Amino acid sequence: MTVTNIQLDSNGRLKHFLTTEGLSQQLLLDILNHAESFAGVGKRAVKKVPLLRGKTVVNLFFEPSTRTRTTFELAAKRLSADVLNLNIPYSSTSKGETLSDTLRTLEAMHSDMFVVRHDNSGAAHYIASQVAPHISVINGGDGRHAHPTQAMLDMFTIRRHKGTFSSLVVAIVGDILHSRVARSLIHALTTLGVCEVRVVAPNTLLPAEVEKLGVHVFHDMRRGLADADVVYMLRLQRERMRSALLPSENEYFYRYGLTREKLAVARPDVIVMHPGPINRGIEIESSVADGEHSVILEQVSHGIAVRMAVMAMVMGRFHDNNAEGT
Amino acid sequence: MTVTNIQLDSNGRLKHFLTTEGLSQQLLLDILNHAESFAGVGKRAVKKVPLLRGKTVVNLFFEPSTRTRTTFELAAKRLSADVLNLNIPYSSTSKGETLSDTLRTLEAMHSDMFVVRHDNSGAAHYIASQVAPHISVINGGDGRHAHPTQAMLDMFTIRRHKGTFSSLVVAIVGDILHSRVARSLIHALTTLGVCEVRVVAPNTLLPAEVEKLGVHVFHDMRRGLADADVVYMLRLQRERMRSALLPSENEYFYRYGLTREKLAVARPDVIVMHPGPINRGIEIESSVADGEHSVILEQVSHGIAVRMAVMAMVMGRFHDNNAEGT
Amino acid sequence: MTVTNIQLDSNGRLKHFLTTEGLSQQLLLDILNHAESFAGVGKRAVKKVPLLRGKTVVNLFFEPSTRTRTTFELAAKRLSADVLNLNIPYSSTSKGETLSDTLRTLEAMHSDMFVVRHDNSGAAHYIASQVAPHISVINGGDGRHAHPTQAMLDMFTIRRHKGTFSSLVVAIVGDILHSRVARSLIHALTTLGVCEVRVVAPNTLLPAEVEKLGVHVFHDMRRGLADADVVYMLRLQRERMRSALLPSENEYFYRYGLTREKLAVARPDVIVMHPGPINRGIEIESSVADGEHSVILEQVSHGIAVRMAVMAMVMGRFHDNNAEGT
Numbered sequence: 016m017t018v019t020n021i022q023l024d025s026n027g028r029l030k031h032f033l034t035t036e037g038l039s040q041q042l043l044l045d046i047l048n049h050a051e052s053f054a055g056v057g058k059r060a061v062k063k064v065p066l067l068r069g070k071t072v073v074n075l076f077f078e079p080s081t082r083t084r085t086t087f088e089l090a091a092k093r094l095s096a097d098v099l100n101l102n103i104p105y106s107s108t109s110k111g112e113t114l115s116d117t118l119r120t121l122e123a124m125h126s127d128m129f130v131v132r133h134d135n136s137g138a139a140h141y142i143a144s145q146v147a148p149h150i151s152v153i154n155g156g157d158g159r160h161a162h163p164t165q166a167m168l169d170m171f172t173i174r175r176h177k178g179t180f181s182s183l184v185v186a187i188v189g190d191i192l193h194s195r196v197a198r199s200l201i202h203a204l205t206t207l208g209v210c211e212v213r214v215v216a217p218n219t220l221l222p223a224e225v226e227k228l229g230v231h232v233f234h235d236m237r238r239g240l241a242d243a244d245v246v247y248m249l250r251l252q253r254e255r256m257r258s259a260l261l262p263s264e265n266e267y268f269y270r271y272g273l274t275r276e277k278l279a280v281a282r283p284d285v286i287v288m289h290p291g292p293i294n295r296g297i298e299i300e301s302s303v304a305d306g307e308h309s310v311i312l313e314q315v316s317h318g319i320a321v322r323m324a325v326m327a328m329v330m331g332r333f334h335d336n337n338a339e340g341t
Numbered sequence: 342m343t344v345t346n347i348q349l350d351s352n353g354r355l356k357h358f359l360t361t362e363g364l365s366q367q368l369l370l371d372i373l374n375h376a377e378s379f380a381g382v383g384k385r386a387v388k389k390v391p392l393l394r395g396k397t398v399v400n401l402f403f404e405p406s407t408r409t410r411t412t413f414e415l416a417a418k419r420l421s422a423d424v425l426n427l428n429i430p431y432s433s434t435s436k437g438e439t440l441s442d443t444l445r446t447l448e449a450m451h452s453d454m455f456v457v458r459h460d461n462s463g464a465a466h467y468i469a470s471q472v473a474p475h476i477s478v479i480n481g482g483d484g485r486h487a488h489p490t491q492a493m494l495d496m497f498t499i500r501r502h503k504g505t506f507s508s509l510v511v512a513i514v515g516d517i518l519h520s521r522v523a524r525s526l527i528h529a530l531t532t533l534g535v536c537e538v539r540v541v542a543p544n545t546l547l548p549a550e551v552e553k554l555g556v557h558v559f560h561d562m563r564r565g566l567a568d569a570d571v572v573y574m575l576r577l578q579r580e581r582m583r584s585a586l587l588p589s590e591n592e593y594f595y596r597y598g599l600t601r602e603k604l605a606v607a608r609p610d611v612i613v614m615h616p617g618p619i620n621r622g623i624e625i626e627s628s629v630a631d632g633e634h635s636v637i638l639e640q641v642s643h644g645i646a647v648r649m650a651v652m653a654m655v656m657g658r659f660h661d662n663n664a665e666g667t
Numbered sequence: 668m669t670v671t672n673i674q675l676d677s678n679g680r681l682k683h684f685l686t687t688e689g690l691s692q693q694l695l696l697d698i699l700n701h702a703e704s705f706a707g708v709g710k711r712a713v714k715k716v717p718l719l720r721g722k723t724v725v726n727l728f729f730e731p732s733t734r735t736r737t738t739f740e741l742a743a744k745r746l747s748a749d750v751l752n753l754n755i756p757y758s759s760t761s762k763g764e765t766l767s768d769t770l771r772t773l774e775a776m777h778s779d780m781f782v783v784r785h786d787n788s789g790a791a792h793y794i795a796s797q798v799a800p801h802i803s804v805i806n807g808g809d810g811r812h813a814h815p816t817q818a819m820l821d822m823f824t825i826r827r828h829k830g831t832f833s834s835l836v837v838a839i840v841g842d843i844l845h846s847r848v849a850r851s852l853i854h855a856l857t858t859l860g861v862c863e864v865r866v867v868a869p870n871t872l873l874p875a876e877v878e879k880l881g882v883h884v885f886h887d888m889r890r891g892l893a894d895a896d897v898v899y900m901l902r903l904q905r906e907r908m909r910s911a912l913l914p915s916e917n918e919y920f921y922r923y924g925l926t927r928e929k930l931a932v933a934r935p936d937v938i939v940m941h942p943g944p945i946n947r948g949i950e951i952e953s954s955v956a957d958g959e960h961s962v963i964l965e966q967v968s969h970g971i972a973v974r975m976a977v978m979a980m981v982m983g984r985f986h987d988n989n990a991e992g993t
Binding site for chain 1: 740943
Binding site for chain 2: 720721722723749751753755764765768769771772774775776777
C-alpha cells in the first residue's frame with residue numbers, strides 16, 4: 016500500500032473502491048467488519064439507516080445489469096441516499112458528448128458517488144482518475160478486470176462460515192480467463208491470507224502465467240476439489256461456447272460442471288459459491304446449487320451489507336474525525 | 342374460505358392478494374374500510390404516511406404497463422416504502438436465469454413485497470406459491486385471469502356512490518372473454534352481495550358457461566342496461582378486431598358502444614365506469630365518458646387508496662397484535 | 668403582465684412556468700433571488716430541504732432527454748418530493764389513450780406538478796391550459812419554442828459573475844432559428860434590462876424578423892463578439908448540417924466556432940456560456956470550453972438551484988399567506 020494508490024486518500028483511507036488488488040489486509044478486514052454492522056439491517060422492520068441521507072449516488076451503467084444495479088440501488092436507499100439511475104449506451108458516448116463532459120456535468124450537479132459498470136477493463140480507474148476531489152467511485156464491474164464488491168461479499172460469506180481464512184483451501188472453477196470476479200476474488204483471498212487458492216479450468220480458459228497471482232493450477236476437477244473448504248463456481252458465458260474455446264456444453268459439464276459426485280472429494284463441510292446468475296446444468300447441477308452445501312443466496316444477502324459498508328466508508332462515515340456524520 | 346387458501350395466513354388474514362375469488366365478504370369489506378382511511382391522504386398537503394417505511398416493494402413487471410406500475414409505485418411511496426421497478430422482458434426469463442432463481446435472488450435482498458404483472462394466467466399464484474414466508478405477493482394483472490386491485494377500487498367507487506351493494510343491478514359490457522378485470526369484478530360483486538350482475542356482449546366475447554359465475558347474459562345492450570345502477574364498460578383491445586371475433590369497429594360501437602341514448606334506459610342515477618385507458622368512440626362515446634354519470638376518474642383516485650390499503654394489510658399493518666407498526 | 672397570463676394565478680404569482688416571455692422583471696428577479704437561497708444546498712452535507720415533502724412531481728417526457736430529466740429529478744428529490752418518471756413515446760399517444768386522458772389520469776392520482784418535455788412547440792402551454800387547478804406545469808423544453816428554466820439558470824450565472832444586467836453586452840452565437848434556448852434567453856435578457864443583446868449567425872440560421880425581439884444581428888463573429896461581456900454559444904444539432912442549411916462542419920467552425928483568437932475581441936473578463944452538451948471542435952474549441960472564461964459547469968450547478976426555486980414557487984412555498992408550508 017502506497018499513498019499514491021488512487022483508491023486511498025492522503026490518510027490512507029478508502030476513497031474509491033476499484034479493485035481488491037493493492038489494498039492492505041487491514042483495509043479489507045475493515046470492509047468486512049463494517050459490513051457486519053449492516054448485515055442485520057436487512058432483517059429489521061425498518062431496513063434503513065440515515066448514514067447517507069442527503070447524498071446523491073449515481074448508478075452510471077455503460078453496460079446493462081439489472082442485478083448489480085438493483086443491489087447498489089437497494090444499498091444506497093437503505094443508507095437513505097438519493098439514487099439516480101443512468102443507463103448510458105455505448106453509442107451515446109461515441110457520438111456527441113465525451114465521457115469526460117458527462118462526468119463533469121454530473122459532478123456539477125453535486126453528485127457524491129458514481130457506481131460505474133462498464134465493459135471496458137480499466138474504465139472505473141479512468142473515471143476515478145478524472146473526477147473531482149469530492150466524488151467517490153465504486154467499481155460495479157469493468158470488462159475482464161475487476162468486480163471488487165463481489166469479491167468482498169464472497170469473502171464476507173466465507174468468513175461467516177469458516178471463521179478465519181488462514182487454514183482454508185479455496186478452489187475456483189471455470190472461465191478464469193474472462194472473469195473479473197475471479198481476478199478480484201483471487202487478490203482478496205491471497206491478501207486475506209488464505210492457505211491455498213486453486214484455479215480449476217482447461218488451458219483455454221486460463222490467463223497466461225496465472226500462477227503469478229499466487230494460485231495453483233488444476234485441469235482435473237476431482238484433483239482440484241480434493242479437500243477443498245470452499246468451491247467457487249464461475250458463471251460460464253454461453254458466448255464462449257460458440258467462440259471455439261470450448262468443445263460443447265455437454266462436454267464442459269462432464270469435465271467442469273459441479274455435481275454431487277465430484278463435490279464428494281471436498282471436505283465434508285465444504286461450502287459451494289457462485290456469483291450468479293446460475294446456468295443450471297451447465298456449470299452446476301441443480302441438486303448442488305440448491306443443496307445443503309450451497310451458500311449462493313447468502314452471497315446475495317451479504318452483497319447488500321457489503322455494498323452499504325463500502326458506500327459508507329468511501330463517504331467517510333467511519334472516520335474518527337468526521338464531525339458531519341449523522 | 343378455507344385455511345388452505347394461499348392468500349391467507351394461518352390466522353385467516355390477507356397474506357397475498359391474487360384474486361377476489363374465494364375471499365370472504367368480510368375480508369373484502371376490510372379492504373374497502375381500510376381504503377377509506379387512505380382516501381384522504383391524496384388530498385393532504387403532505388401525501389405520505391409512514392406505515393411501510395423501510396420496507397422494500399419490488400414492481401416485478403413481466404408485461405409492460407406504465408399505468409398500473411405508476412399507481413402501485415405511488416401507493417408504495419405514499420406509504421413511505423422504497424420501490425424497485427424491474428421490467429423483466431420475456432426473453433430474459435427464457436434464456437439464462439430461471440424465474441425461480443430470480444425470485445430467490447430478490448428474496449435474498451430482503452424484499453418484502455412483489456407486485457407482479459404477467460401475461461400468463463396464474464403467474465401471480467405460481468409466484469406466491471414459490472416465495473419465502475416473509476414475502477407478500479400482489480397480483481397486478483395476470484393474463485386473462487385476475488386483476489383484483491382493479492376490482493376492489495371499482496367496488497370502492499360503487500360503494501361511495503351507492504352506499505350499499507345488496508339492491509344494485511350492475512351491467513358489465515364488452516369483451517368479457519379476454520378480460521381479467523371482468524373476472525375479478527364479477528367475483529367481488531357476487532361476494533359482496535350485489536343483487537344482479539349482468540354481462541352484455543356478443544357470444545364471441547363471452548366465456549363458455551359464463552352463467553356459472555352467477556351472472557345474467559344479455560346480447561342486446563338496451564335490455565342489458567335497463568334499470569341498471571352501474572354500467573361498467575370494458576376496454577376493447579383492438580387486436581380482437583383483427584382476429585375476426587368482431588365484424589368492425591363501427592358495427593361494434595353501433596351494437597355495444599355506450600351512448601347517451603342507450604344509457605337512457607338505465608336508472609337516472611346510474612354511474613358509468615371504465616378501467617381505462619378509454620378508447621373513445623369505440624366502446625364509449627366521449628359525451629358519456631366525460632358526462633355527469635361518469636365516475637371514471639374517481640376510479641383512478643380510489644385506485645391509489647385501495648392499493649395502499651392492500652399493501653398495508655398484507656404487510657400486517659392492521660393486525661391487532663402487531664407491535665412493530667409505526 | 669396581465670391577469671390573463673396563463674402562467675400566473677389571480678394574485679399574479681407564478682402558477683406555471685412555461686416561458687420567460689410576458690413575465691415581469693420583478694417575477695424573474697424573484698426566481699433568481701429564491702434560487703440564491705438554494706444555491707448552497709448542493710454543497711451541504713445533507714443536500715435536502717423538506718419544502719415539497721409529500722408532493723408528487725411527474726416528469727412527463729414525450730421527448731427523451733436524460734440530462735434535463737436528471738436535473739429536474741434531482742431538484743425535486745432535494746426538495747423531498749416524490750418523483751415519477753414517465754417516458755411517453757409519441758406512438759403511444761397517437762394510438763390508444765388521448766393526451767387529455769393521460770393528463771386526467773395523472774391528476775386523478777393526485778399529482779402536484781408536471782414537468783413537460785415535448786418536441787412540439789406549444790405543448791407545455793396546451794397542457795397547462797388543460798390541467799386541473801391544483802396542478803402546476805413546468806416547461807422542460809417544447810419544440811423550438813421555449814426552455815425557460817435553462818434561460819433562468821443562464822441569467823443566474825450571469826448575475827453571479829456580473830452583478831447587474833443593465834450595462835452588459837451579451838452575444839448569442841449559432842443556430843438561433845431552431846433554438847428554444849435562444850428564444851427563452853433573449854426574452855429573459857431583454858426583460859431584465861440587459862443593455863445590448865446580439866445574435867451572431869448566418870442568415871440561414873436566423874428566424875425572419877429576429878430584430879423584433881430586440882436584438883442586434885451580426886453575421887461576422889469578430890464584430891459580434893467585440894467588447895462582449897457574455898458570449899453564449901448554442902449547440903449545433905448535427906442534423907442541420909445534412910439539411911443543407913450549412914456548408915460543412917469545417918466551414919461552420921471556421922466562421923462561427925468559438926476559438927481563443929476570436930474570443931480575444933471580447934472584454935477581458937468575458938464569460939463563455941453553453942447550454943450543453945458541448946460539441947467540441949464544432950461550435951467551441953476545447954481550450955475555450957475548458958478555459959478560464961468558461962462558466963459552463965457553473966451553469967449546470969445553478970440549474971439545480973434554479974429548478975428547485977421554480978418548483979417551490981409554483982407550489983406556493985414562498986407565499987406570505989401560505990400556512991401549510993413546512
